[in-house]
Amino acid sequence: MKILGIETSCDETAVCLIKASGTGPEDFTYKVLGNALYSQVAIHAPYGGVFPNLAKREHAKNLVPLLTQALQQSGLLLEGLTFQYSGRSDLPTLLVREPELLEQLTEFLAQYGKPDIDAIAVTAGPGLEPALWVGVNFARALSLVWDIPIVAVNHMEGHVMMSMAQCEVDSEQLTVDRREIASNPSVNCKLSTVDFPLLSLLISGGHTELVLSTEWMKYQRIGETRDDAVGEAFDKVARMLGLPYPGGPEISRLAASAHAEGITEVFALPRPMIGEDNYDFSFSGLKTAVKRLAEAHPDMSDDEKKDLAREFEDAAADVLVAKTLRAAEEYGAQTVLVGGGVSANTYIRQRLAEATAGAGHIQLLVPPPELATDNALMIALPGYFRALKKEFADLTTLRANGNLRLS
Ligand code: KG4
Ligand code: ZN
Numbered sequence: 001m002k003i004l005g006i007e008t009s010c011d012e013t014a015v016c017l018i019k020a021s022g023t024g025p026e027d028f029t030y031k032v033l034g035n036a037l038y039s040q041v042a043i044h045a046p047y048g049g050v051f052p053n054l055a056k057r058e059h060a061k062n063l064v065p066l067l068t069q070a071l072q073q074s075g076l077l078l079e080g081l082t083f084q085y086s087g088r089s090d091l092p093t094l095l096v097r098e099p100e101l102l103e104q105l106t107e108f109l110a111q112y113g114k115p116d117i118d119a120i121a122v123t124a125g126p127g128l129e130p131a132l133w134v135g136v137n138f139a140r141a142l143s144l145v146w147d148i149p150i151v152a153v154n155h156m157e158g159h160v161m162m163s164m165a166q167c168e169v170d171s172e173q174l175t176v177d178r179r180e181i182a183s184n185p186s187v188n189c190k191l192s193t194v195d196f197p198l199l200s201l202l203i204s205g206g207h208t209e210l211v212l213s214t215e216w217m218k219y220q221r222i223g224e225t226r227d228d229a230v231g232e233a234f235d236k237v238a239r240m241l242g243l244p245y246p247g248g249p250e251i252s253r254l255a256a257s258a259h260a261e262g263i264t265e266v267f268a269l270p271r272p273m274i275g276e277d278n279y280d281f282s283f284s285g286l287k288t289a290v291k292r293l294a295e296a297h298p299d300m301s302d303d304e305k306k307d308l309a310r311e312f313e314d315a316a317a318d319v320l321v322a323k324t325l326r327a328a329e330e331y332g333a334q335t336v337l338v339g340g341g342v343s344a345n346t347y348i349r350q351r352l353a354e355a356t357a358g359a360g361h362i363q364l365l366v367p368p369p370e371l372a373t374d375n376a377l378m379i380a381l382p383g384y385f386r387a388l389k390k391e392f393a394d395l396t397t398l399r400a401n402g403n404l405r406l407s
Helices: 041-047 052-074 088-094 099-111 129-146 155-164 230-240 247-261 284-296 302-331 346-358 377-388
Strands: 002-007 012-021 029-039 119-125 150-154 189-191 198-203 208-213 220-224 335-339 363-365
Touching (some): 002 052, 012 052, 029 052, 029 377, 041 052, 052 099, 052 129, 088 129, 119 129, 119 377, 155 335, 198 302, 220 302, 247 346, 284 302, 302 335
Parallel strands (some): 119 150
Antiparallel strands (some): 029 189, 198 208
16 A cells, blocks of 8 residues: 655654555555655744744645655656546635645646555644644645545654654655655565553653553553643753754753763752652743753853753653653553654663663664654554554545644
């Protein structure tokens, strides 16, 4: 089965084509046929965070070029094969809020034939609603004219499956900051086999949650952040230290220098909710504590900044690891998985690896670092399994939902 994945939930516009077979993690194999990603980070950087309407506009501008690239790379771009599509008259209504996208898509449809694809998987949520809508409307338009069914994918399930992917992915394959086609990895990829219960720690710019799965593709959230997401805290703390957006990698880099240079501990930060008897998190107090320290030390030296970054990363890791391990013990998790943009963090990965190794026979799954942040492969993967179960969305009622929950 060939699946087209589309992701626009935040500031990454991405399109991916996979060819997959199998029924579950045991016998699943897939190949990435085409993968194109455009990161908007440089555009949002001056604002210190993602500006939803700007994100929406950029998605609308980039979806058709990325689709063209991904199809071309897959050998599925059928040039000169004009075809008569149904629903032509409905397109302007569907894309009324995205005139530039409508124009580009109309041109695209006049130029290229219907590709051999079995389903279109699109992120329906959670995320920034204006951004999500662009992807959803694009998917609906393609579904309408090509007569190909749509699968509505939960972005968080995408992060879960991405962390199970066992694939030698060439880092050239996903490009950041530029629009570029990925090279075609003709290797067969698989998913790790998972022993249940599975506990997933999902940490990103918008989410921090612990999710329990007692069986494949079933999810129960057992804890979440009560305020800021951990990635958001990384981004805000970075800004306080005068570092560019996105701040996660910047903080991580400073903290690593502090470790490497053996900078002595100058600052101390709290570990919010670490001892509380629940699986919830809170990062807003930690962020405020950093703010107070930064205000009290307006002329911080470079070493002090490194130490503050290290202490912040340590505090975040302490809380994430302690709560994850406690939940893993309580629920008898056989597998612990970490996913989402913050799971690219080397230090957090290392701390989780040490903790799970110390806890006995818990298997730890982490995503390939370059696939930890948003991409469309993570959407195509659950798209395949949902398509297999024929969980297709109704074109007329499909909605973007910024608060979509895993269930
Ligand atoms: O999953 P993602 O790409 O987008 C959302 O769904 O939110 O996550 C983006 C977040 C940003 O907050 C970014 O700062 C953070 O992931 N991030 C990191 C690292 N790389 C990305 N945080 C800490 N350390 C990193 N190395
Ligand atoms: Zn994400």
